[in-house]
Amino acid sequence: MKNKNLLLFRTLLLSTSRRNTYRYSRDKKKRGKIVGSAVASVLLYAMLMAYCGLMCFGYGLIGLIDSVPVLCALTIAAIAFFMTVFKTNGYLFQFKEYDMLMSLPFKAKTVAASRFLYMYVKSLPWYLSISASMLIGYGYYARPETAVYPVWLILSLFLPLIPMLGAAFVGFLIARISAGFRKTNLLQTVITFLFVLFFFFLRFFLQDMFANGKAEQTLEAASAMTESAADVYLPARWFSDAVRKLDPVSILLTAGVSAVLFAVIFHIVGRSYRSINSALKSHAASKRFTLRAQKKRSPAAAIAFKEFRRMTGSTLYMTNGAMGEVLAALVGVITLAVGSDKIVALVTGGAPLEAHILRPAIPFIVYFFIGMFATTVCSPSLEGKNYWIVQSLPIDKRTLYRGKMLFNMLLSVPFMAFSTLCLCFSGGVPLLETASYLLLGFALCAFSTAWGCVCGVRHMRVDWENEVEVIKQGPAVMIYLLPNMFVVMILTVLVVFLGMALDHVHIALGFTAAAALFAALSYRRVMKLADRT
């Protein structure tokens, strides 16, 4: 008899394997898209590897190569934790084939564990890209024994497990708490938001604690912080000792603790898995509706409103789509309350930087949050099986995509304006300069919206099994997210340097023109794609 855990896990992988789809699909366009997204994925992995590799070489150049194993473990742990917090709800709960699987003779624990393992395997290439690139840098500078290479690579498979299990357990607890209330979905969204925000801001307090206000703002200080963090997050220390000293106890601890934690967590999850899913998938009908006066909207506004309802109806969509906006607003409020000087000192670890120098970066700092996700990236694909509704309506695709873009603008612009105004007010930015930053922020929102829509329409995929595939793993999201983030980081540094020599308003207007141009080009591309699809 076949092992049911493995059977289910294997089938789950096969059912979402692009190779399987490529092999059996007769749709040439679909096959082409699979090849295209595979190429795009390889490019993104290459970008990530280059970034991590360069960071590692930086450590090597100044003689801090011994900190790289800890850095590797912490980087993977942080990414794995945050990515999993956002994905847990979609992966473990509320997936489409839940009824089919639960009606088959599988234990609830088996179904939950297979979903987790599936999530782990799907994200493993990201973590291995980070680990492999850092191993190359470490190997180049540290010249370790040959045995270190296989030990490093094998233990890299375990590195994301503990943070992922922790995040999955948190997701489970959130679902468990929410399942006891009538407004399950709303409560789940709110708790997830609070949890992510807590950890986002906790990071700065920890950084402040480790830096202790004394360290200089150099890679050495970062290295000292990394080492201190490893004393708190023990798996990073175990990994470091395992690869640096080839310590068998550390090797066993890294692998063994992950395995034990997996068994314990899924024993607990399995016990109330069915009741949580039952609560999440059931919706009580109030049956108290009374028909009152109804509003008339334009087709584009109607689509924008539909997008709003779609977003608020899904915890996963809401927490991913609106997290940037909420963070931007909170950063604005906190800056206003605490003062920009203190925030700059906290973020830069007390580096000798005046807040004034950073002023031109305000629109990009705000955009870093607002633009980290555009709803237009995934909203075309999220139509999913309901795509026939908009297809059968007497509206052209241009109107459809305009509606989707309108929603993202309505979502992002108010938060951008609020956050920008808070930062400007706190930093004592003159009125004209503030206006120019608002203008630049608007242009950046427009660019994010239109470019997101290009990615979303170009890589549209409606045959998904689980909305995580679109919101967290879709090629459109990947193509939009990572380059956007890297470019914004580069622009933030660039604009600060330019601000030392040029007038801030002129810089903002120059970047506004550039962003507007790219937004217009992207919009034109969306309209062309609309005519073609």
Add this chain to the structure above:
Amino acid sequence: MSERAMLEIRHFTKSYGGKTKAADDVNLSVYGGDICGFIGHNGAGKSTTIRAVVGVLDFSRGEIFIDGHSVKDDPIACKQVTAYIPDNPDLYENLTGIQYLNFVADVFDIGAAERKERIGRYADLFEIREALGDLIGSYSHGMKQKVAIISALIHEPKLLVLDEPFVGLDPKASFTLKEIMREMCREGTAIFFSTHVLDVAEKLCNKVAIIRKGRIIASGTMEELTEGHSLEEAFLEADNEK
């Protein structure tokens, strides 16, 4: 007719948010050789009851037994002898039909020769053999329904639970399914299915249960319920009375 009920529902109650009762004190028994139709309006509680029977939906009040095993305490033993066909089958869209059927056959530990014979037989009956190599995502609703039906029949269940099984099926497939249900009934399988098509229920079932607002308002053999009238008349009468 066998002594022990293949499906026994006792005081099953399911409420959402602690207030709205989707099923309220439902009692029902289906024996081997029975074809029991479960009828009621939209939102009456049919799917809630069915999903609880097949172990998909959790419930706190009442008990459901399948072949003597409690759905709450021994769900795996219950599922081992049950097959479920949902009204809107959400199958793995990126698997081919044959990959999906093999998955289900593996779950039920069916030997290679038996599975080949059964898949071949049912695929021919439902005229879907040639499409089994295609991705399920490329199937029509009816084709998906046919694959779901074959996957349910592949392990020769003792209890077959179907939620609106005839929706989306072409006339020939619908006829074939009815014939298979009759054949299974003759071999001692218990069949419990929901439907809105009262004509089908009347011709196919020997037992009927009518549910309204979560409560069973009438149940028994077809003869007891209809008393010489049509099932449609009996249903409307029971619905008006309560």
